[in-house]
Amino acid sequence: MNSASCAAKISTQPFSLNPSSPTSHDNPLVSPKPTSLFLGSTRKLRLSSSSKLNLRRRSGTVFAVSDVVKQKKSKSTPSLLITKEEGLELYEDMILGRAFEDMCAQMYYRGKMFGFVHLYNGQEAVSTGFIKLLKQQDSVVSTYRDHVHALSKGVPARAVMSELFGKTTGCCRGQGGSMHMFSREHNLLGGFAFIGEGIPVATGAAFTSKYKREALKEADCDHVTLAFFGDGTCNNGQFFECLNMAALWKLPIVFVVENNLWAIGMSHLRATSDPQIYKKGPAFGMPGIHVDGMDVLKVREVAKEAIGRARRGEGPTLVECETYRFRGHSLADPDELRDPAEKAHYAARDPITALKKYLIENSLASEADLKAIDKKIDEVVEDAVEFADESPIPSRSQLLENVFADPKGFGIGPDGRYRCEDPKFTEGTAHV
Amino acid sequence: MAATFHGVGATVAALSSSSSPSNSFGSKKLLSSPSRSFSVRKRASFTVVRSDGSVNFDLNSKGRRAQQLIANAVATKADSSPVSSSSKPGHELLLFEALREGLEEEMERDPRVCVMGEDVGHYGGSYKVTKGLATKFGDLRVLDTPIAENSFTGMGIGAAMTGLRPVVEGMNMGFLLLAFNQISNNCGMLHYTSGGQFTIPIVIRGPGGVGRQLGAEHSQRLESYFQSIPGIQMVACSTPYNAKGLMKAAIRSENPVILFEHVLLYNLKERIPDEDYICNLEEAEMVRPGEHVTILTYSRMRYHVMQAAKTLVNKGYDPEVIDIRSLKPFDLYTIGNSVKKTHRVLIVEECMRTGGIGASLTAAITENFNDYLDAPITCLSSQDVPTPYAGTLEEWTVVQPAQIVTAVEQLCQ
Numbered sequence: 001m002n003s004a005s006c007a008a009k010i011s012t013q014p015f016s017l018n019p020s021s022p023t024s025h026d027n028p029l030v031s032p033k034p035t036s037l038f039l040g041s042t043r044k045l046r047l048s049s050s051s052k053l054n055l056r057r058r059s060g061t062v063f064a065v066s067d068v069v070k071q072k073k074s075k076s077t078p079s080l081l082i083t084k085e086e087g088l089e090l091y092e093d094m095i096l097g098r099a100f101e102d103m104c105a106q107m108y109y110r111g112k113m114f115g116f117v118h119l120y121n122g123q124e125a126v127s128t129g130f131i132k133l134l135k136q137q138d139s140v141v142s143t144y145r146d147h148v149h150a151l152s153k154g155v156p157a158r159a160v161m162s163e164l165f166g167k168t169t170g171c172c173r174g175q176g177g178s179m180h181m182f183s184r185e186h187n188l189l190g191g192f193a194f195i196g197e198g199i200p201v202a203t204g205a206a207f208t209s210k211y212k213r214e215a216l217k218e219a220d221c222d223h224v225t226l227a228f229f230g231d232g233t234c235n236n237g238q239f240f241e242c243l244n245m246a247a248l249w250k251l252p253i254v255f256v257v258e259n260n261l262w263a264i265g266m267s268h269l270r271a272t273s274d275p276q277i278y279k280k281g282p283a284f285g286m287p288g289i290h291v292d293g294m295d296v297l298k299v300r301e302v303a304k305e306a307i308g309r310a311r312r313g314e315g316p317t318l319v320e321c322e323t324y325r326f327r328g329h330s331l332a333d334p335d336e337l338r339d340p341a342e343k344a345h346y347a348a349r350d351p352i353t354a355l356k357k358y359l360i361e362n363s364l365a366s367e368a369d370l371k372a373i374d375k376k377i378d379e380v381v382e383d384a385v386e387f388a389d390e391s392p393i394p395s396r397s398q399l400l401e402n403v404f405a406d407p408k409g410f411g412i413g414p415d416g417r418y419r420c421e422d423p424k425f426t427e428g429t430a431h432v
Numbered sequence: 433m434a435a436t437f438h439g440v441g442a443t444v445a446a447l448s449s450s451s452s453p454s455n456s457f458g459s460k461k462l463l464s465s466p467s468r469s470f471s472v473r474k475r476a477s478f479t480v481v482r483s484d485g486s487v488n489f490d491l492n493s494k495g496r497r498a499q500q501l502i503a504n505a506v507a508t509k510a511d512s513s514p515v516s517s518s519s520k521p522g523h524e525l526l527l528f529e530a531l532r533e534g535l536e537e538e539m540e541r542d543p544r545v546c547v548m549g550e551d552v553g554h555y556g557g558s559y560k561v562t563k564g565l566a567t568k569f570g571d572l573r574v575l576d577t578p579i580a581e582n583s584f585t586g587m588g589i590g591a592a593m594t595g596l597r598p599v600v601e602g603m604n605m606g607f608l609l610l611a612f613n614q615i616s617n618n619c620g621m622l623h624y625t626s627g628g629q630f631t632i633p634i635v636i637r638g639p640g641g642v643g644r645q646l647g648a649e650h651s652q653r654l655e656s657y658f659q660s661i662p663g664i665q666m667v668a669c670s671t672p673y674n675a676k677g678l679m680k681a682a683i684r685s686e687n688p689v690i691l692f693e694h695v696l697l698y699n700l701k702e703r704i705p706d707e708d709y710i711c712n713l714e715e716a717e718m719v720r721p722g723e724h725v726t727i728l729t730y731s732r733m734r735y736h737v738m739q740a741a742k743t744l745v746n747k748g749y750d751p752e753v754i755d756i757r758s759l760k761p762f763d764l765y766t767i768g769n770s771v772k773k774t775h776r777v778l779i780v781e782e783c784m785r786t787g788g789i790g791a792s793l794t795a796a797i798t799e800n801f802n803d804y805l806d807a808p809i810t811c812l813s814s815q816d817v818p819t820p821y822a823g824t825l826e827e828w829t830v831v832q833p834a835q836i837v838t839a840v841e842q843l844c845q
Contacts, residue, residue, distance in 0.1 A: 139594065173627030182626035189593055189630070190622065197617055200583040204590020211596060215572045216543055241583035248578065402628035405686035409665045411714045411761025414768040414800045418714070419761075 080362055081297045087355070087364045088373065090296055093132060094124040094352050095377045097148035100157060101327075103381045104147065104164060108331045112389075113164045116193075117178045120148040122294075122326035125351035126258050127152045129299025129321075130226055133307055139187040139225040141202035144179035145258075145325075146191045149228060154186040161384040167391035174394045175402065195229065196236035199255070202227035203242045206253035206316075213313075224310040225253045232263030234277045243284040243318065250315035254306045255281075257320040258293065264329040265337045281318030293321030294349040297358065324349075399428035522705045528698040530672035531561045534679035535599065537708070539569055542597060545683055548575045548588050549601030549638075558603050559639055559698050585611035585636065589618045592634040597683060605640030605692065606652040619688045620663035635682040637691035641732055641782055642819050642830050644696070651819035651826075655692055656788040659760050666759040667713055668692040668731045672702040674757060677711025685713060692759070694732045716763035722752030725840050726770040728793060729780040730756045733831060737780050740836035749840060759789050762796050771797060775806040776843050780831055785813040810839050 082090065101119040108117050120127065123145075131140060131152035142149040150160050155171055163170025164178055171183050172191075180191040189205055192198040205225040212221040233239055234257055246253050257277050261268045269275050281288025287309075291302045299321060306317035324346035328335030359365040404410065407420035424430035525533065539545045547553075547562055553576035556563030566574040577584040581602065588598040602608040608615065615636065622630055642651040655666055665687050669675035675693070682689035711717075719734065720741060729737045734755050741751050752770050756762065771777055777797060781790040790811040797809055812831045820826055 141590075171627065172625060172629070175627050176625040180625040182622075182629050184626075184629040189590065190626070192617075194613065194617060197586070197613065200586020200614060201590035201593065201618060203583065204587040204592070205594045206590075207587055208591045208594040208596050211546065211572060211591070215546070215570065237580075238583050238586065241578070241580035242587075244578055245580065245583060245587065402624045402626075403663050404665075405623055405628075405631040405633070408714055409663075409685075409687045409761065411758065412763050412765045414764045416765040 080364065081301065082364070084364045087359045088369065090128050090132060090300070091352070091355055091359065091365070091370060092373050092377065093128040093152055094296065094355065095374055096151055096157065096380065097124040097127060098352060099377050099381045100147060100151060100160070100384070103161075103385060105327070105331060107161075107164070107385065113166070113178070115177060115179075116144065116330050116332065117164070118145040118330045119327045120145050120325070122346065122350070123258055123260060123323045124148060125296035125299050125355075126228070126256065126293045126321045126323055129296045130228075130254070130256055130303040130307075133300065133303050134224065134226070137187060137223050139189050139202070139205040139223065140228070141189045141198040141205065141225065142181070142191060142228045143195060143198060143230065143233070144191070144193050145230075146179070146181045146188075150181040150183065150186075150188055150191075153183070153188045155181065155183045155188060157380050157384040158387040159183075161381075161388040162391050165388040165391070166393065167388055168394045168398065169387070169391040173398065173402070175398075189225075195233040196238035199227050199229060199233070199238050199242045202253060203246055203251060206246065206251035206310075207249070209252050210249065222311045222313075223252065224307050225251075226256055226307075227253060228256045228258055230263060231257065231259040231261065231268040231277065232266065232271065233257075234259075234280065235272055240280075240284075243280065243286065243316070246316040247285040250313065252310035252313065253316045254303070254310055255316060255318045257318070258323055259320055260323050260325045261342075262325070262329070262338060264333065267337075276320075278318060278320040286316045286318055288318045288320070290320045290322065293323030294346065294351045294354065296351050296355050326350075396428035397426055400425055400430065401428075520703060522703045524701060524703045525672060526698065527669075527672045527675050527693075527700045527702075528559055528561050530676040530702075530704060531669075531679050531693065532563065532565070534676035535562065535683070536565060536568070538680055538683040539565065539573065542683075543573075544595060545597045545599065546573045546575065546591070547599045547601065548577055548584055550577055550579055550603045550607075552576060552601050557601065559693075559695070561693075561698075562601070581607050581610040582614055586614040586618060588634050588636075589614060589622070589632055592632045592688075593622065593630040597633050597635075599635045599637060599683060602636065602638030604650050604695075605638045605654045606649055608636065608638065608654060609652070609657070611636075612657070615658065615664070615690075616661050620661040624663060631686050632688045633683075633686050634688045635679075635685075635691055636688070637679070637682075637693060639693045639695045639698070641692075641694040641696065642814070642826065645821055645823055645826055646695070646819075647821050648818035653783045653788070653814070655690075655759050656783045656791075658690060659789060659792060664688045664690060664760070665713055666690045666692065667757055668694075668759055670694070670697060670731050670734045670755055670757070672700055673704045674711050674717060674755075676704060677709055678713065678757070680708075681710040681713045684710065689713065692731060696732055697735075711757070714758050714761060714763060716766040717755040717757050718766065719753040719755050720751065722750040722774070724750045724774055725752065725776040725778055725843055726767070726774045727751050727753045727778045727780060727836070727840070728756050728767060729753065730759065730789070731782060733780045733782050736831060736833050737836055740833035740840070743833065743837050744840055747837075747841075749844060751840060756793070762793060764796065764800055767793075767797065768801055771801045772804045775804055777805065777809045778836070778839055778843055779809065779811040779813075780836055781811070781813050782830055783813055784816050785811075786816050788813050807843055810843055812836065812839055 097120060101121050104117060104119060107113055127148045131149065140149055140153050147160055151157060159171040160181065163172055163174060163176060163181065166174040168174055171181060176182060176191060179193040182188055182190050189201055190198055202225045209221055209223040212218045259268065259277060263271065278288035278290040289302055292298050302319055306319055309317055326347060356370060408418050410419040413419045413422065419425055419430060422430050547565065551558055552562040553566035553571055553574045562574055585600050588600040591598050619632055619634060622632055640652060640654055658666060667678050667682065667689060669678045669691065678691060682691050727737050737753055741753055744751050752774055754766060754770055779790040779793055781788060783789045790813050794809045794811050812835060815829045817829050819829055
């Protein structure tokens with residue numbers, strides 16, 4: 001079986017590009033010609049509707065974002081990809097994600113949270129790169145590895161930490177837990193424990209956006225939905241079914257694959273007949289892009305295009321982000337299967353380090369600025385833990401409260417009254 | 433055939449030729465308002481009038497009560513012909529048309545109501561429940577989906593979370609087995625796991641039950657599989673009146689509701705009111721008040737029960753028939769009152785014996801009303817058999833009126 005050797009090949013494959021230098025010859029958004037099966041980022045992203053290539057169901061050719069950037073760059077003096085404010089925002093978001101997840105690990109081992117906790121260390125570039133481009137009304141759907149998606153979307157760290165501790169002040173009142181982060185205010189539609197389960201929900205949110213625009217005549221409704229999921233999910237039926245429906249109805253959705261090469265202990269190459277996931281987009285009539293998911297700037301550029309496409313009503317995009325999780329699948333995973341060389345390879349490409357380097361080398365920020373942010377985030381995370389610690393645990397009365405939106409759904413009891421009117425019901429001791 | 437009706441507000445429903453001609457039925461108008469109307473329940477008067485116009489009185493001791501009841505009855509004539517005179521209030525239609533009417537009215541009333549399913553749009557629905565709606569409301573509001581139940585049900589759930597009120601049609605209830613993931617994990621759970629932040633006002637509906645030699649896979653009764661899922665409600669319609677009422681109530685409900693229709697009942701005809709009405713989702717329907725035994729049933733078995741009731745009445749029994757309608761949660765008030773009156777319970781259902789609605793109902797009644805029972809609860813269910821294709825075998829898998837009669841006789845010994 002050559003898959004193991006393939007994996008080894010990938011891990012030893014050095015990336016020659018320097019993501020932090022836009023003035024280098026290597027355009028930061030184009031990877032070199034792949035020498036292994038897995039990488040292949042020379043696809044092109046379709047730019048705009050005025051392109052000769054019409055987006056009919058059958059065509060799915062995709063153009064390089066590099067072309068976009070080249071055009072942009074040639075118009076003005078060699079400019080940077082981001083401004084200082086944007087750079088600091090991205091840095092802060094990634095540091096928040098990292099610090100929060102590290103704190104989660106600490107708290108888990110101290111017995112403050114239980115169950116399955118899946119940490120996002122190493123993948124921050126994807127979350128930050130995409131979600132920081134969204135408006136509040138745009139929706140995000142995630143998987144069980146959702147803490148950082150929640151934070152990027154704007155859910156306060158306090159609410160997420162409390163939720164992990166199972167307290168009433170959590171974003172889901174302690175009823176969801178690590179794998180079910182929801183926020184109506186920030187349009188975070190979950191948090192799903194089974195893989196693939198959230199993709200139809202995301203498709204539904206995108207459908208609502210289209211419905212509002214076309215059936216309810218809210219002409220300015222251009223809300224976009226992002227669906228995040230992993231490489232393992234890309235072999236699941238729901239993924240393919242939703243690619244079909246999204247492309248069929250041109251739903252404003254972006255399917256973001258966080259390909260970290262491993263589904264617990266199952267290597268992507270051992271599970272997938274054609275491991276190049278981005279190729280599956282054109283099969284359904286949408287562009288498929290592969291991007292280096294350890295580089296937040298590259299991700300951001302691709303995300304801009306994909307989200308822009310969706311907002312303009314041109315339909316969905318499949319974006320495959322090649323990324324890596326530094327920790328095990330969950331805090332219960334001993335992580336023995338992965339090759340240390342592979343881990344080292346990706347650790348050297350830590351997205352936070354890369355962005356930091358970029359900011360400093362391009363004089364967008366000083367060390368002091370970044371240290372200040374580090375400190376600020378430390379305080380935010382400490383405060384979140386304190387808040388969560390001090391928050392009350394749910395009382396019994398909460399047990400039956402949110403089962404039904406309309407609690408009449410518990411029915412009529414033998415005495416003729418609705419069960420929800422029974423005082424025991426609000427105490428949580430009623431037998432339903 | 434004999435028409436059975438109640439003293440107040442009688443309606444006559446006729447079975448079309450596509451249903452078994454030997455089935456009889458009764459339909460009761462329960463003009464329930466959204467608030468509880470338990471006081472409206474009492475129906476003391478009852479008359480059996482044969483199609484030839486003769487009135488049947490019970491002649492044994494139990495019959496004296498019947499005679500008493502007749503005196504209280506509002507004098508209404510039997511109407512043996514299916515087509516009623518135009519001077520009667522309301523309008524006549526078939527059950528699938530009633531469903532469509534309910535759906536259409538709700539879609540007009542609230543632009544967020546939309547339909548999704550296979551062949552619901554241009555084809556008009558495989559049982560014509562959505563016929564004409566796509567022309568009227570457009571292809572987006574009546575969405576023809578690809579054959580991907582799990583995903584389009586999930587899509588409906590996502591749409592419901594973000595503000596729409598979808599009605600998802602399973603072309604056959606059995607197909608919703610493919611959507612079980614979404615129904616169990618998302619539909620039932622998301623309101624809870626999100627701490628109440630997202631509501632899922634979705635209606636999942638479709639025809640199920642044993643039809644005419646449709647084969648095992650198309651003859652499944654999914655109510656038994658879904659009943660354990662916390663966070664959903666299940667209702668089963670059985671007459672045009674309650675079909676329309678339940679459809680409307682389900683759409684208006686903030687909870688996810690699964691509406692079970694039956695393949696063989698779509699062509700039932702009944703006269704229903706012109707005015708807007710809904711049927712309470714959590715209430716059971718009193719079909720025929722009685723004194724001797726409580727027969728609990730739902731969906732198609734209601735008609736087998738009513739046919740058996742005819743025979744039973746001739747034999748001198750006075751069964752009380754309740755269509756439980758709400759499969760989850762059970763209306764234990766109506767059921768309890770009946771048990772307290774008759775002290776004998778027979779459950780007749782089309783679900784399989786193991787783990788069916790009848791099994792749960794038996795447990796619920798035993799738990800709550802054990803002291804009132806004079807005999808153990810008898811539950812007649814379908815055989816634990818994949819429904820065979822052969823007509824005779826299929827007939828033997830479901831409960832037939834003769835078995836119901838025998839069971840009542842045994843129960844009342």
